Amino acid sequence: MVIVRLATPLRKFSGGKPEIKAEGSTxxxxxxxxxxxxxGFADKILDDSDIKQFINIFHNNExxxxxxxxxxxxxxxxxxxxxxxxxxG
Amino acid sequence: MRVIGLKCRNCGKEYKTLPINICxxxxxxxxxxxxxxxxxxxxxxxxxxxxxxxxxxxxxFLPVEDQNKIVDLKAxxxxxxxxxxxxxxxxxxxxxxxxxxxxxxxxxxxRVVSVxxxxxxxxxxxxxACASTGNLANSVAAHAAKAKLNCYIFIxxxxxxxxxxxxxAYDPNLIAVDSNYDDVxxxxxxxxxxxxxxxxxxxxxxxxxxxxxxxxxxVVEQLGWEVxxxxxxxxxxxxxxxxxxxxxxxxxxxxxxDEVNTxxxxxxxxxCSPVTTSFRTGEAIKPVKPxxxxxxxxxxxxxxxxxxxxxxxxxxxxxxxxxxEEIIEGIKLLAKTEGIFTETAGGVVIGTLKNxxxxxxxxxxxxxxxxxxxxxxxxxxxxxxRLTEPQVISPDLEEFNKLLKKEAVIW
Numbered sequence: 001m002v003i004v005r006l007a008t009p010l011r012k013f014s015g016g017k018p019e020i021k022a023e024g025s026t027x028x029x030x031x032x033x034x035x036x037x038x039x040g041f042a043d044k045i046l047d048d049s050d051i052k053q054f055i056n057i058f059h060n061n062e063x064x065x066x067x068x069x070x071x072x073x074x075x076x077x078x079x080x081x082x083x084x085x086x087x088x089g
Numbered sequence: 090m091r092v093i094g095l096k097c098r099n100c101g102k103e104y105k106t107l108p109i110n111i112c113x114x115x116x117x118x119x120x121x122x123x124x125x126x127x128x129x130x131x132x133x134x135x136x137x138x139x140x141x142x143x144x145x146x147x148x149x150f151l152p153v154e155d156q157n158k159i160v161d162l163k164a165x166x167x168x169x170x171x172x173x174x175x176x177x178x179x180x181x182x183x184x185x186x187x188x189x190x191x192x193x194x195x196x197x198x199x200r201v202v203s204v205x206x207x208x209x210x211x212x213x214x215x216x217x218a219c220a221s222t223g224n225l226a227n228s229v230a231a232h233a234a235k236a237k238l239n240c241y242i243f244i245x246x247x248x249x250x251x252x253x254x255x256x257x258a259y260d261p262n263l264i265a266v267d268s269n270y271d272d273v274x275x276x277x278x279x280x281x282x283x284x285x286x287x288x289x290x291x292x293x294x295x296x297x298x299x300x301x302x303x304x305x306x307x308v309v310e311q312l313g314w315e316v317x318x319x320x321x322x323x324x325x326x327x328x329x330x331x332x333x334x335x336x337x338x339x340x341x342x343x344x345x346x347d348e349v350n351t352x353x354x355x356x357x358x359x360x361c362s363p364v365t366t367s368f369r370t371g372e373a374i375k376p377v378k379p380x381x382x383x384x385x386x387x388x389x390x391x392x393x394x395x396x397x398x399x400x401x402x403x404x405x406x407x408x409x410x411x412x413x414e415e416i417i418e419g420i421k422l423l424a425k426t427e428g429i430f431t432e433t434a435g436g437v438v439i440g441t442l443k444n445x446x447x448x449x450x451x452x453x454x455x456x457x458x459x460x461x462x463x464x465x466x467x468x469x470x471x472x473x474x475r476l477t478e479p480q481v482i483s484p485d486l487e488e489f490n491k492l493l494k495k496e497a498v499i500w
Contacts (some may be wrong), residue, residue, distance in 0.1 A: 009113035052101065065376055080359075083278050087277070089388055
């Protein structure tokens with residue numbers, strides 16, 4: 001199972017929990033599996049199968065855009081963080 | 090109330106005045122929404138000019154309602170220099186330098202921090218924090234010390250000592266993260282959702298960023314209530330560049346000046362230029378891994394990059410870069426022509442300005458303002474072995490004459 005950390009605005013899909021466990025071997029599969037249990041989740045994250053403008057997804061602390069985007073392969077016990085892009089500076 | 094609340098820049102959803110920065114619907118950035126009619130009724134050039142020469146003379150345009158909560162280290166209202174020597178070298182007609190390197194902690198960050206920490210106190214926080222590339226760390230630590238707040242500051246571990254020491258002097262909790270700024274920022278974004286702290290550039294970002302507007306207000310006032318035809322500013326997150334323009338527009342909205350037609354120009358280091366690249370290619374912002382001597386702008390994933398590119402295009406401005414060599418030459422050129430010693434971000438602006446002028450992208454007749462945002466004493470390390478060394482002599486008149494290759498003049 002993969003640990004998925006969620007930004008505060010996404011916690012309505014996790015019953016208020018800051019992190020949940022999900023199954024899947026790619027970022028896309030993990031999002032689809034969370035969507036199956038919590039409809040509306042994927043719409044918040046993806047836009048035409050790509051990550052939305054104001055969302056960043058990190059795989060083991062690295063931006064997945066430096067890996068294979070939503071097709072990045074994920075191993076059990078890896079950590080995904082889904083965070084807002086607009087902070088810092 | 091001058092402050093109506095917060096509004097998403099992306100989808101327009103409105104929120105109450107809370108310590109939040111993200112729209113829960115679309116994740117877009119929240120921005121402070123003002124009642125400009127109320128501001129217009131209460132503001133005048135005379136009122137501003139009579140107020141103390143700090144950024145708080147523009148308090149009618151800032152999001153702090155309780156004046157007793159203001160933490161004021163007297164930042165702002167820094168000098169605007171007419172830079173005739175530099176203009177001559179670059180072949181420009183009318184050039185000005187807004188010198189924020191002489192602010193309280195020697196960078197423009199004192200403006201945004203004074204606003205953010207005042208707002209944090211208004212919200213009732215007892216702990217403030219930030220993710221910083223250096224200048225912000227200095228300023229948050231100083232303002233937190235003055236306000237007697239707990240303070241946690243997160244920086245990349247490899248930051249220059251010139252930025253670490255001035256932060257440590259204020260005795261904050263300084264956490265050096267073994268990675269680059271983007272990782273520090275990501276970590277702080279995660280931490281901010283677990284701890285009830287006021288992260289000035291995360292959950293307080295809508296208020297924090299408003300402080301940069303004062304760099305627009307001041308320049309207009311110092312130019313005799315006229316807008317520049319162009320300004321050029323360094324770009325890290327893109328917040329500074331866009332908020333200066335917001336400041337100009339607010340002066341227009343409230344009737345203090347006529348129509349704003351200023352061209353906005355961005356300066357980035359070649360080794361970290363996602364905004365310039367997006368402007369040049371027309372493609373969406375792509376995050377990069379910074380590779381540059383310029384640390385304070387080394388943000389590979391700029392939060393306001395999208396809005397910075399949009400603004401540059403809408404105003405008919407442009408964007409350019411300076412490489413590491415040009416950054417150093419920019420620092421030296423500013424120092425030897427105008428007597429102002431800036432940090433690497435200033436070198437980026439001067440280097441980029443020179444490149445854009447040489448490329449014919451800047452009209453030489455425009456009244457142009459250059460924003461110098463930080464002090465050279467903080468990044469002295471980049472100049473090691475890059476300057477003429479002192480000439481060493483013994484305390485002897487003959488030796489000095491020999492050095493000058495002259496006979497002593499007898500009066």
